[in-house]
Amino acid sequence: MVLRVLSTLASMAASDSKLLGVVVLTRHGDRAGFYQDPKTYAATSTVITPLGAEQEFQLGQRLRSLYLNATSASFIQGINSTFVDQNQIHVRADAGGELGVIYDSAVALLQGLFPATTNYTTDLANGTVVTGALGGYQYVPIESVEPANDVSLEGWTSCAAFDASTAAFYNSIEFAQKKNESAAFLNLLPQFLDGRPVTLENMYNIYDFINVQSIHNEAFAKALPPTFLAQVFTLASWHEYGVFTSGTLGGIGNIPGRAILPQILSELKSIANATDPLKFAYQSISYKPFLSLFNMTGAAQQHPELAEIVPYASALALEVRQPATGGEPVIRLNFKNGTGVDFVTYNFLGGSGDMPLSSLVDHVNPVLINSTSAWCTVCNNTQDRGCGPLAAAAAQASTAASRANVAHHQPISPVGAGFLGAGLALAVVLAMFAVLAFLGLLTVGRGRSKKARTASPSNSNEKP
Numbered sequence: 001m002v003l004r005v006l007s008t009l010a011s012m013a014a015s016d017s018k019l020l021g022v023v024v025l026t027r028h029g030d031r032a033g034f035y036q037d038p039k040t041y042a043a044t045s046t047v048i049t050p051l052g053a054e055q056e057f058q059l060g061q062r063l064r065s066l067y068l069n070a071t072s073a074s075f076i077q078g079i080n081s082t083f084v085d086q087n088q089i090h091v092r093a094d095a096g097g098e099l100g101v102i103y104d105s106a107v108a109l110l111q112g113l114f115p116a117t118t119n120y121t122t123d124l125a126n127g128t129v130v131t132g133a134l135g136g137y138q139y140v141p142i143e144s145v146e147p148a149n150d151v152s153l154e155g156w157t158s159c160a161a162f163d164a165s166t167a168a169f170y171n172s173i174e175f176a177q178k179k180n181e182s183a184a185f186l187n188l189l190p191q192f193l194d195g196r197p198v199t200l201e202n203m204y205n206i207y208d209f210i211n212v213q214s215i216h217n218e219a220f221a222k223a224l225p226p227t228f229l230a231q232v233f234t235l236a237s238w239h240e241y242g243v244f245t246s247g248t249l250g251g252i253g254n255i256p257g258r259a260i261l262p263q264i265l266s267e268l269k270s271i272a273n274a275t276d277p278l279k280f281a282y283q284s285i286s287y288k289p290f291l292s293l294f295n296m297t298g299a300a301q302q303h304p305e306l307a308e309i310v311p312y313a314s315a316l317a318l319e320v321r322q323p324a325t326g327g328e329p330v331i332r333l334n335f336k337n338g339t340g341v342d343f344v345t346y347n348f349l350g351g352s353g354d355m356p357l358s359s360l361v362d363h364v365n366p367v368l369i370n371s372t373s374a375w376c377t378v379c380n381n382t383q384d385r386g387c388g389p390l391a392a393a394a395a396q397a398s399t400a401a402s403r404a405n406v407a408h409h410q411p412i413s414p415v416g417a418g419f420l421g422a423g424l425a426l427a428v429v430l431a432m433f434a435v436l437a438f439l440g441l442l443t444v445g446r447g448r449s450k451k452a453r454t455a456s457p458s459n460s461n462e463k464p
C-alpha cells in the first residue's frame with residue numbers, strides 16, 4: 001500500500017523524464033537443491049528446472065513490455081526493439097558456484113526479451129530469403145563471467161578476510177541471541193531435513209532444502225507445517241543479511257556489492273553518455289550482491305523488506321533518466337520481488353525517488369574493488385583467482401629491484417648507478433605490466449570488448 005503510493009509519486013514526479021537506458025540485475029530462476037559451505041560459501045553445483053526457465057522467460061517478457069515496447073511509458077528512447085543491436089545491449093552471467101543455473105537463466109530471459117521474429121531474415125545472392133532458426137530467433141551474446149579470472153560477480157569466494165568476517169558474525173553476541181531465540185523452532189526441524197545439520201550457522205542450507213522440497217516434493221509439501229517455510233526464510237534472510245552486508249560501507253561483508261559496483265557504475269555512465277550506444281545492460285547473478293547493494297545504497301534501511309534473500313527471478317532495474325527540466329542524469333531504483341508481483345520504485349541514498357547518478361557514484365566510490373589486484377589485497381590472497389600470477393610478478397619485480405641495488409656496487413659513478421637502478425626498475429615494471437596484460441589480468445573493470453559467448457537453446461545446458 002505504502003509502496004504503491006511511493007511508486008505512483010515517483011512516476012508522477014518524473015513523468016516526463018526521458019529514459020536513456022537501464023541496468024538490470026536478476027536472480028536466477030527455480031533450480032534443484034544446492035549446498036554451500038556455511039564457513040566459506042564454496043558451493044556445489046545444481047541445475048535449473050523447467051519452472052526456473054519459464055520464470056526467467058516471463059521476466060524477459062515483462063522487461064520487454066516495459067522497456068522495448070514503443071507504447072510503454074518506460075520505452076528506452078532509441079533502442080532497436082525488433083532486431084538485437086549488439087552495441088546497445090550487453091549481457092554478463094555469473095559462471096560460479098551455481099554453474100549453469102545463472103547462465104541458463106540469462107538464456108531464458110533473453111528469449112523472452114527478444115522473441116523470435118519472422119522479420120529476422122536475410123536475402124541471398126541467388127534470390128532466396130532465409131529466416132533465422134526457430135522462426136527467426138535472435139542470439140544475444142552472453143559474457144560468461146568465470147570466478148577464476150574475474151572477481152566482479154563473486155567477490156566473496158576464496159577470500160580469507162570474508163571468511164574471518166563470517167566467523168566473527170557467528171561468534172557475535174547478536175548471533176548468540178538469535179540462537180537462543182530460534183532454538184525451540186530449530187528443534188522441530190530435524191524430521192524434515194534428512195540428516196542435515198540443524199544449526200543457525202547452517203541456516204541457508206536448511207532454508208534452501210526446505211524451499212526446494214516444498215516446491216518439488218508433494219509429500220514433503222503436505223507434511224511441512226504451513227508456517228515453517230516462512231519461518232526458515234526469515235531466519236535464513238537474517239543470516240544472509242548478516243553475512244553479506246556490513247555496519248560500514250567498506251566492510252568486508254559488503255564484498256559482493258563492492259566487487260560488482262564498478263561494472264554497474266561503468267554501465268550507468270555509458271548509458272548516461274549520449275555518445276555511447278549502450279542502452280540495456282543486464283547481469284544474471286545470485287542473491288548475494290542484492291543484499292550488499294541494498295545495504296550499501298541505504299535502500300534496505302529505508303525499506304527493511306529489502307534486507308531479505310530475494311526470491312527466484314527477482315530483478316533490480318536501475319533506470320538512467322534525463323530529467324525534463326535538464327540537469328544531470330538521475331537513477332530510479334525499481335525492484336521486482338520474484339514472480340507474481342510487478343516492479344516497484346524504492347527510495348535509496350536516504351532520499352526520495354530519483355537520485356543523481358553522481359550521488360550514487362560519490363557515495364560508493366571510496367570502497368569499490370576496481371581490479372583483481374585490489375581484490376587480492378583486500379582478501380589477502382596470493383594464489384587464487386588471478387592473484388598467483390600477480391604475486392609472482394610482484395616478487396620478480398622486487399628480486400629485479402634488489403639486483404639493481406647490487407649494481408650500485410659496480411665501479412661506476414653514483415649518478416650513473418642511480419640512472420641504471422631507476423632504468424632497470426622501470427624496465428622491470430614495464431615488463432611486469434606486459435606480462436600481466438598478456439595474461440589478461442589487467443583487464444578488470446574492462447569494457448565490453450571481451451570475448452562473448454553466444455546463447456542458443458541448443459547449448460543452454462552446456463556448463464560454462
Ligand SMILES: *[C@@H]1O[C@H](CO)[C@@H](O)[C@H](O)[C@H]1NC(C)=O
Nearest residue numbers: 123124125126127128129130
Ligand atoms: C540459394 O542458396 C541457398 C543457400 O546456399 C540454398 O539453400 C538454396 O537452395 C539456393 N536456392 C536456389 C534457388 O538455388
Ligand SMILES: *[C@@H]1O[C@H](CO)[C@@H](O)[C@H](O)[C@H]1NC(C)=O
Nearest residue numbers: 242245246247295298300301
Ligand atoms: C547495513 O547492514 C548492517 C548489518 O550488517 C547494518 O548494521 C547497517 O545499518 C546497514 N546499513 C544500511 C545503510 O542499511
Ligand SMILES: *[C@@H]1O[C@H](CO)[C@@H](O)[C@H](O)[C@H]1NC(C)=O
Nearest residue numbers: 305306308310311335337338
Ligand atoms: C518479497 O517477497 C517475500 C516473500 O516471498 C517477502 O518476505 C518479502 O518481504 C518481499 N520483499 C519485498 C521487497 O517486497
